[in-house]
Amino acid sequence: MNDAGAGRPQPDEQTAGGLDLAPFQGVRYAPERIGDLAAVTSPPYDVVVRPDGLHQLESADPHNIVRLILPQAVSPSARTERAADTLGRWLTDGVLVADPAPGLYVYEQQQGGHLQRGVIGALRLSESAEGIVLPHEDVMAPVVADRAALMRATRANLDPLLLTYRGDAGGGGTAAVIDRAAGREPLLTTTTEDGVCHRLWAVTAAEEIAEVRADLARRQALIADGHHRWATYLRLRAAHRSPSPWDRGLVLLVDTVHYPLRVRAIHRLLHRLPTARALAALEGRFRVRTVSGPLDGAVAALGAAASEGNAFLLAGDGAFHLIDRPDPELLMATVPQDRPAAWRTLDATVLHSTLIDRVWGVPDHPERISYIHDAPATIAKAERDGSTAVLLHPVREEVVRDLARQGVMMPRKSTSFGPKPATGLVLRSLGR
The missing domain is CATH 3.90.1530.10 (Conserved hypothetical protein from pyrococcus furiosus pfu- 392566-001, ParB domain)
Structure with missing residues (x-):
């Protein structure tokens, strides 16, 4: 089978400048x-x-x-x-x-x-x-x-x-x-x-x-x-x-x-971490509030909180828990300071550097963390398995592009275009 343009040099082959x-x-x-x-x-x-x-x-x-x-x-x-x-x-x-x-x-x-x-x-x-x-x-x-x-x-x-x-x-x-x-x-x-x-x-x-x-x-x-x-x-x-x-x-x-x-967020399912244990570990470190459902209303509350700073929505026990306003000293101690401010303040950065790695101590391994695009599916799996679903608010495309141009990598599975x-x-x- 021919594969024209795939590997053999073409008469009009482009070699530099942009996309070929x-x-x-x-x-x-x-x-x-x-x-x-x-x-x-x-x-x-x-x-x-x-x-x-x-x-x-x-x-x-x-x-x-x-x-x-x-x-x-x-x-x-x-x-x-x-x-x-x-x-x-x-x-x-x-x-x-x-x-x-x-x-x-x-x-x-x-x-x-x-x-x-x-x-x-x-x-x-x-x-x-x-x-x-x-x-x-x-x-x-x-x-x-x-x-x-x-x-x-x-x-x-x-x-x-x-x-x-x-x-x-x-x-x-x-x-x-x-x-x-x-x-x-x-x-x-x-x-x-x-x-x-x-x-x-x-x-x-x-x-x-x-x-x-x-x-x-x-x-x-x-x-x-x-x-x-x-x-x-x-x-x-x-x-x-x-x-x-x-x-x-x-x-x-x-x-x-x-x-x-x-641009949508990609959510996390933290296996073998019951929601009650996840919430207890946040005491004195994040503000925690229970918000009413259904899911659309809880996601709207997450969006409002995320416009003011880092915020996440936890689920898995039949309720929605909005966490925001992290302790600034905790962020200074856990988030690497050698990156641009736009990277340090990403929700995905704070989630992994502060919450997953330090507060909850969940190993970054497929057996412990799943990355799921669909919010209802993430919550359903958490409730069925006794785990914790962490829902994120999406990042704006211009933030992603600006960091990419600087050569700065975002935490993996930060966005879903x-x-x-x-x-x-x-x-x-x-x-x-």
């Missing part, structure tokens, strides 16, 4: 081989709430993409082998097929009044990209190793990272190409269970591809979602002699001047 996005030969589900496109898609792998969400997706359709991004087996090596075997079988059987020509892909998501459009392509990962693609969160080495093993086994980018950039307010360039594409007949249209309508168009005309590439060559991007996959891309690129398909990685680029993303691209609409093969 190239066309590729997308691999997509054959409509005649599946009953419902929505039934074979999935959220990104780290958003799937296991095991409930995993089982639901697996049972939705025997060809659901979750069988590739979260393969199930008795050992890590068996999982990656199963994913590679499954992908190979689906390609052989014609469940997944390559588009006839390489291109960029315009991708649209719409839910209610929120519309988001961006362009999917193969982004160059050369070392000159440092300072062009800005991460803002640290990563966990075991997760990177797991994703690297999966990509190496499948020789595929199974889902695009979500990157944001700031385009020109007046439009033109990439924005103009996106608008023109959106006026044409889409390759696919589907509405997923969460009510989001997804549409995809191929951009294959040489002049339109050149227009996008020239525009993006002046831009830098912020990683909105996919830090672990970005680190995986870089690891695999370094492990292969260039030029190779590993020189590029699959990304979705969204211009937030024209299509602002939603969205809507996230659905996994399974278009894949990038690196050759088999």
